Amino acid sequence: MSPAESIKRTLESVPSKFRGPGGAVAVVKDGELAGQHVWGYANLDARIPITPTTIFPICSISKQMVCLVLTDLLQNDKDKAFEDALHKALHELLPQDLMANKDLTVERMVAMQSGLRDYWALTVLWGATPGGRFSIYQDAPKALKRLGGFHFAPGTEMSYCNSNFMTLGIAIEKATGQTLGGLLESRLFDPAGMKTAALRPDTERLPAPLVGYEGSDENGYVAYQNRIEWAGDAGIQASLEDMVAYEKHIDHSSSSAHSAYQKNSQEPHYIDGSAANYGYGLARIEADGMTVVGHGGALAGFRLHRWYVAEKRVSVVALLNSDMDSAEVAGYVLRNVAGLPAKEQQKGSLSETKVEWTGYYLDEEANLAIAVSHGGPGELLIYYAGHEDKVKITDSTKASSKGMTVSYEVGKLSIHRLREGRKLTAKSLAPPGSPNDGEEVIYTGSYRSEEIDSKFHCTGTGEMLYVAFDGYLGEGPAHLMKHIGKDVWWLACQRSLDAPAPGCHCWLLAGKKRQVRQE
Known part of the structure; x- marks a missing residue:
C-alpha cells in the first residue's frame, strides 16, 4: 500500500472509530496537504454537512497564534518601544502587588509559569452561571x-491558566493601539494564506451553519449555546482549509532559524534551569524519541487539536463539533501517519494488583483535595485540580504514568506531576463520618473572601450541604457538597461559564484551615 493510500484509509476510518455529530481531519506532510476527510453534520437539525470550509472555533489553539504575533512584535521592535509599552499595559491590568514580583515576566506568562490564578475557575466564585455572559472589555479587567x-x-511550576493569555491579548492592544484581530490578520493570517480565519471573540455568534453538541452516541446529542467572549486566550475561528494553510506555514517557518515559530517552539525551562514542556502556547511531548509539539482547544460542544512532528515534517489537525476527545483522534492519525508507537497496553504480573491506599488526601500547600480510586486492571485514577489521571501500579506502594509518579507511605502520598514540575505531599483524610469527631459544628451561614471579592453561602443540614457563590458576575447556582474527611468537603462543580472549573472541588470549612470569614 502506498503512503498516500495508507493516509487516506487512516483518515476515512476516523468517523467509525470516533463516533459523533461530525468533524474534519487533515494531514500535512513535507509542507503539502497529504490528505483530508470531513464527515457528518455542522447542523443536525437542518441536515447541513460539514465541509472543508466550515468555520470552527479553534479555542485554545489560538494561544500559539497570539504568541507568534507577540514574538514578531518583539523581534521587529528595534527600539524596545513595544516591549516598554507592553510592560506598562501589564502594570495597568494586573494588581500591583503581583507585578512587583520581578519573576512575573511575559516569558513566564506564555509558559504558564506565572503563578497567576485562572480566571476561568474563579468565575464560579464570582457568581457566574453556566451559559452566562462574560465580556472582554467589561468583565475581564474586573476579573484581573x-x-x-x-x-x-512565578517560574517554579507550570499550571494551565487562561488569565495569562487574556491579559496579554488586552495588553498587546493597549501597547500597539491596534486590535488583536487586525494584528493577527496582517502578521499571520494573510502571510499564511488563512483566507477565512479571524479573531471573533463572541462565542454566541458562530458563523452559520456550525452548531456545537453535547451528549454521546448512546444518549444522543443536544445543541449547546455558548455566550462567552474571549480573545488572547481562545478567540480565533478557522476552517479546515485555514488550518491546513497554517500547518504549511509552520512547516516552512520551522526551517528558518529566525522565524517566530522556530523561537517559540524551543524547549522551555523553569527558573532553576530544568526543562519544562509548555511555552508560547505550545505543549511538548516525547514519543518514541521524537518531539511532538501542539495544542488542543475546548468549548462546550467543541473539541479541537493539532500536532506537529518537525523531525518528520508531519502535522495532524482534528476539528470536532462535539465533546469527544480530539487529542485521541489526532493521536490516532499521527501514530499511523508518523509511525509513532501504539498506545501502551496494560501488561505484566501486576495487572490484577489492587492497593490499599485509595481514598481522599489533602494537598495542604495548595488546599486541594485528591481522590484516589481503582480504575482498570493494575490501574489507579488520581483526581486532582479538576483532572483525572490514570497511573499504572508498579508495586504495592508505587504507581506511575508518563506525566506522574506516585508513592505511598502510611497516611501520605508523594506525587510528582512531571509536566507541571510540581512535587507535592498529601496527607490522608479520615474516612467520611463525623467531620469533627462528635463535636457539633454549624457550617451553614454566609462567608466572605476579601482576597478575591467573593461571598460563599452554605445551607442544608447534617452532612447534606449546598453552597452558592455571589460576586461581581452575579449570583451563581447552588452546588452540592459532601464531607470527605476531617474538615474538608468536596464541592461538585461540573461547569463554570462554559467548561468544568479547574480546581474547584475542595472547600475547607472548619478549624484552622477556614479560608473565608463568616458574616
Missing part, C-alpha cells in the same frame, strides 16, 4: 483585579 495572590512562585 480580583485574582488574589499567586498560586505558586
